[in-house]
Amino acid sequence: MxxxxxxxxxxxxxxxxxxxxxxxxxxxxxxxxxxxxxxxAELGGSGNRGEGHAAANGLNGYSGLVRLVEAQGYAVERSRSRAGLATNGLLVLAPPHAADADAVADILTSRVYQGPTLLIVPKWQASAPGQNMSPEARGAFKRGWVTLEGTLPARWAEDLPAPYTFTHTPYPKDAVEVAQGAISAPLVPAPPQSRWRGMGRAGKLPTPAMTFAVRDPGQAQQPLITDPDGRVLAFSVTPQQGGKADPDAYPVIVLAEPDLANNYGLADPARAAAAIALVDALTDDGEIEEVTFDMTMNGFGASExxxxxxxxxxxxxxxxxxxxxxxxxxxxxxxxFGPAAAPAGPDIAFGKRQLITNGAGLILRARRFGLLGRPYAALAARRIADRLGLARAEAAAIDSALARRLPQEEPFTARAARLEAARTPADLVAAARNLDDLATRLTERPR
Incomplete structure (x- = not known):
């Protein structure tokens, strides 16, 4: 080896x-x-870039409403998937100014028999702090804060189908100047803050600039919150069937004045109470426990x-x-795997062992044990003849020489015949050992 x-x-x-x-x-x-x-999930930031959505912390955002609703015991979710629009709970929509009227209409009509909806119409034009601000003013801004640049009515409201259609209108007509403070010049008295009442409460809006809904007289739209002059700030819509309210349809509340629910408006307890009253009215005072704030219409949709x-x-x-x-x-x-080991050269002995193992496995599988006796007897004859000093491995010559060398031992021919006649593994092993013992004794020195 x-x-x-x-x-x-x-x-x-x-x-x-x-x-x-x-x-x-x-x-x-x-x-x-x-x-x-x-x-x-978003990795590029929080999305606080001046938009009015459920994750925005600016004045026109609704992150405060999300926390307020959650504090009332509702299960709140900010949905970035279109699948969230199919919720059976309350769905809060806050489309931007550039929203598609058909997309808003599809959502409202698809939820008639699915769940209630709160539609908050946008009002403010907002942006991040500009470069023209002083460093001190910019330093006072926190992450997500915005500057309000004036009001802008949502034109897509006029393109909604019945019974949801209305005209979104600013008040006063120069509301942009009111919001920017141009009217509050020293010689011109500042207009008073707009007031509101409804849902069992009353108060003031945060600014004189206001937006309201001019309703279609032929539609089933019920005012919920108005100003002292009767301008509608929020109204409910109940789909009808055959000229009567459909009892199986879920209501929709349209909030035309978002300052009653955005971060700007929730600074006042009365306005915060009105916002919760609108949510409770849509959920039957808590009978519906889930509230979903949609963000897909604000550009945060995630595809499946x-x-x-x-x-x-x-x-x-x-x-x-x-x-x-x-x-x-x-x-x-x-x-x-254990520690690695590298062989120094080819393992020839392993090849021989594998060859013998394969041959033995083949004979064992074929069960041809009778084929092993004669070849092994011939190998043993050559080995014994060599140890007896004979030139040829003939059975008669081996017996004669063995009788002279070890007269008391059994003749070789008898041992070889027993090996050739063996047919079971046990008989083969016993006969082969008998021949091996004879070869071993021939190598022993006489005592």
Whole structure:
């Protein structure tokens, strides 16, 4: 046997603990990436860029309304998916000025028998702090704060279908100048703040600039909040069937004056109470427990993809099972291999052993044990003849020489005949050992 020298390989660059930490950390980061892609989370910022939506912290935003509704015990969700529009709970819509009237109409009509809706119409033109502001003024602004540049009615309200259509109108007509403070010049008295009343409450709006709804007289629109002159700031719409209110239809409340619900308006307790009263009216005083604030109409929609579905029931169970299987496979692969070893040369003996093993396995599988006796007897005859000093491995010559050398031993021919006649593995092994014992005794020195 040519034993091959085995030399240890170089020490590993990382210890077992270090390799496990690298693999585990990379796996966790990969899972985090999958989750972020699947959930549609934003990595580019908070979205506070002057828009009026449920995540905006500016005066025209509705993050305060989200927190206020949540504090009332409602289950609140900010939805960035179109699937959130199909909620059976209260849906709060706050479309921007550039919204598509058809898109708003599709949502309102699709929810007639699905759930109540609160439609907040935009009013303010807002932007982030400009570069022309002094450093002191810019330093006072917090993240997400905006500057109000004036009011602008929502033109898409006129294009809504019946019974939701109305005309969004500013008051006074020069409301842009009122909002910017141009009317409050020293020689011109500042207009008084607009007042409101409704839902069992009353108060003042934060600025003289106001927007209201001019309703269609032929539509089923019920005023809820007005100013002292009868201008409608909020009204409810109940779809009709056959000229009568449909009892199975869910109501819609349109808030034409958003200062009753945005961050600017919620600074006043009376206006905050009115906003909650509108929510309670749509949820039947808490009978509906879920409130969804839609953000897809403000440009925060996330499209559905396979990763999104993989992290939602019922596919979440399969995803977790697959991840567990990957962890088990990785752990087994990590523990399977011991220290690396590099052979110094070819292992010839291993090839011989493998050849013998394969041949023995073939005979064992074919169960042709009778074929082993005669070849092994011939091999034993050559070995014994060599030890007796004979030129040829003939059975008669071996018996004659063996009788002279070891007269008390059984003749070779009898042993070989017993081996050739064997048919079971046990008989073959016993007969082969008998021949091997004879060859061993011929190598022993006489005592």
């Amino acid at each position: 040519n034993a091959a020298a085995i030399t240890p390989a170089r020490p590993a660059a990382f210890s077992k603990a270090g390799a496990l930490a690298l693999v585990g950390g990379g796996f966790l980061l990969f899972l985090a990436m999958l989750w972020l892609i699947g959930s549609g 993809n396979l990763l999104t579905l993989a992290f939602r029931p019922p596919f979440l169970a399969a995803t977790l099972s697959l991840l567990a299987a990957l962890l088990i496979v990785g752990w087994r692969a990590f523990l399977r």
